[in-house]
Amino acid sequence: TREKYPNADDVLVDDHILNQYEPDGRAVTWDDTFVKVLTEKGKEDNQTLTLYFTLPYSTAAFKLVQVIKPDGAVVAVDVEKQSRVMVDRSQMSANIYDPNDKILSVGVPDLEVGDMVRYVALKELVKPRVPNTWSEYEVLEYTSPMKHYLYEVLAPKALPLRRIALKSEVKGTVTYTTEERGDRVRHRWEVRDVPRMYEEPNMPALHTVVQRLLVSTIPDWEYVSKWYWNLSE
Numbered sequence: 286t287r288e289k290y291p292n293a294d295d296v297l298v299d300d301h302i303l304n305q306y307e308p309d310g311r312a313v314t315w316d317d318t319f320v321k322v323l324t325e326k327g328k329e330d331n332q333t334l335t336l337y338f339t340l341p342y343s344t345a346a347f348k349l350v351q352v353i354k355p356d357g358a359v360v361a362v363d364v365e366k367q368s369r370v371m372v373d374r375s376q377m378s379a380n381i382y383d384p385n386d387k388i389l390s391v392g393v394p395d396l397e398v399g400d401m402v403r404y405v406a407l408k409e410l411v412k413p414r415v416p417n418t419w420s421e422y423e424v425l426e427y428t429s430p431m432k433h434y435l436y437e438v439l440a441p442k443a444l445p446l447r448r449i450a451l452k453s454e455v456k457g458t459v460t461y462t463t464e465e466r467g468d469r470v471r472h473r474w475e476v477r478d479v480p481r482m483y484e485e486p487n488m489p490a491l492h493t494v495v496q497r498l499l500v501s502t503i504p505d506w507e508y509v510s511k512w513y514w515n516l517s518e
C-alpha cells in the first residue's frame with residue numbers, strides 16, 4: 286500500500302525465477318512475477334512489459350500476462366494480440382546496429398493504480414556463446430522495493446557452478462541454501478524486504494552498483510581468454 290511504501294511507485298511483491306542449464310550450456314529460464322502498482326507513474330512504467338533476446342543464441346516469450354484487481358478479479362491479457370518484436374534501438378548509443386538484438390514487448394491495457402500485474406515469461410538459451418559453459422547475472426535490488434524474490438538454479442553435476450558472488454550486499458536480505466537432487470544440485474537464493482534504491486545523476490549503470498548475484502561454470506578468466514584467442518585465430 287501507499288501507506289507502507291510512501292516513496293514507491295510500484296512494489297515487486299513476489300518473483301520466482303527458475304534456471305535449469307545443461308552440460309553443453311543450453312538453458313531454460315522461467316520467471317513468474319507479481320508487481321503491485323501504487324501510483325500513476327507506476328501504472329505508466331508497467332503498461333508495457335519487455336524481454337530482450339539475441340538471435341540465434343536465445344529466444345523469449347510471455348506465456349501468461351494478467352491484471353489482478355483489488356477485489357481479486359483476474360483480467361487476462363491477450364498476449365498474442367498485444368505483442369510485438371522489434372530491433373533493440375538502445376544499441377545505437379554505442380554506434381552498433383545488430384538486427385538480431387531483439388525486444389519483445391507486451392502491452393497491458395486497462396491497468397489502473399492499485400492493480401497487480403502478473404506475468405510468466407520463458408527464455409531459452411539455445412546456443413551458448415562460449416560452448417559448454419553457463420553463467421548468469423541477477424539484480425537483487427532495484428528502484429522498486431522487493432518484498433519477496435526467489436532465484437533458483439538447477440545445475441547438473443556434470444557442469445557444476447565454479448564461481449558464485451553476491452556483490453554490494455544489502456545485509457540480512459539474502460539467504461542461500463543448496464541441496465542435491467539426483468544428478469543435479471539445486472542452488473536457492475531467497476531475498477526478502479529489500480528497500481528501493483535511488484538513482485543519482487550521472488551514476489554508473491544501475492546493474493553494476495546494486496545488490497547483484499553473479500554465477501558461472503567458468504573457472505577463471507584464462508579459460509575465457511584461451512577460448513577467445515582460438516576463436517579469433
